[in-house]
Amino acid sequence: EAGVAQSPRYKIIEKRQSVAFWCNPISGHATLYWYQQILGQGPKLLIQFQNNGVVDDSQLPKDRFSAERLKGVDSTLKIQPAKLEDSAVYLCASSGQGVADTQYFGPGTRLTVL
Amino acid sequence: AQSVTQPDIHITVSEGASLELRCNYSYGATPYLFWYVQSPGQGLQLLLKYFSGDTLVQGIKGFEAEFKRSQSSFNLRKPSVHWSDAAEYFCAVPGKKSSGDKLTFGTGTRLAVRP
Numbered sequence A: 001e002a003g004v005a006q007s008p009r010y011k012i013i014e015k016r017q018s019v020a021f022w023c024n025p026i027s028g029h030a031t032l033y034w035y036q037q038i039l040g041q042g043p044k045l046l047i048q049f050q051n052n053g054v055v056d057d058s059q060l061p062k063d064r065f066s067a068e069r070l071k072g073v074d075s076t077l078k079i080q081p082a083k084l085e086d087s088a089v090y091l092c093a094s095s096g097q098g099v100a101d102t103q104y105f106g107p108g109t110r111l112t113v114l
Numbered sequence B: 001a002q003s004v005t006q007p008d009i010h011i012t013v014s015e016g017a018s019l020e021l022r023c024n025y026s027y028g029a030t031p032y033l034f035w036y037v038q039s040p041g042q043g044l045q046l047l048l049k050y051f052s053g054d055t056l057v058q059g060i061k062g063f064e065a066e067f068k069r070s071q072s073s074f075n076l077r078k079p080s081v082h083w084s085d086a087a088e089y090f091c092a093v094p095g096k097k098s099s100g101d102k103l104t105f106g107t108g109t110r111l112a113v114r115p
Helices: none
Strands: A005-007 A010-013 A020-022 A031-037 A044-050 A053-056 A065-068 A075-079 A088-097 A109-113 B003-005 B008-013 B019-021 B022-027 B033-038 B044-050 B056-058 B064-070 B073-078 B087-094 B102-106 B107-113
Touching: A005 A088, A005 B022, A010 A020, A020 A031, A020 A088, A020 A109, A031 A075, A044 A065, A044 A075, A044 B102, A075 A088, B003 B102, B008 B019, B019 B087, B019 B107, B033 B064, B033 B073, B044 B064, B044 B073, B073 B087
Parallel strands: A010 A109, B008 B107
Antiparallel strands: A005 A020, A020 A075, A031 A044, A031 A088, A044 A053, A065 A075, A088 A109, B003 B022, B019 B073, B033 B044, B033 B087, B056 B064, B064 B073, B087 B102, B087 B107
């Protein structure tokens, strides 16, 4: 079974530029999550999708971050414009809808904002 | 709000020694609890999870964890550490009693292994 795919793996940009990350979840997984992991901290949820609808985006800085999940499969997370404090690893995870289902994580995208 | 605390930021053990990583939770009811491991440059991999039933949970790579309600703890253990276990370990709890919900992670414990 293929895991969660993310691209790119690494990205370096200057502040005020824009950037986009892509995630392809495990086939059949209805729920998709984007987490932000700042160095030295645990991951923090940015947004959660159930199929193509948003379940929770309370922690998403909506003035600069946006995310979409077209057709309930792939997802894109965008930052525009980027700030220095956005430097982090962005992790995508997916899970089914059952009580026993677990979140499976992709390798992440490491973003450096200069 | 549900939360987990990992009191140890960094732990160093010798190869072959036993290991215990601490996790304390704050939750309104019997929680679901998870331990994940993150190797350098990798995503998070699930080691084990507790939902209900037997309070001693076996996981992958020889890890186990014990749920202790009286102490609000879910400590991770391994009897003999291997050099490949060097990584960062995260305890996590979901926002509601379902594994299909966002996870709240602790700050992590970084494990170093002495040869």
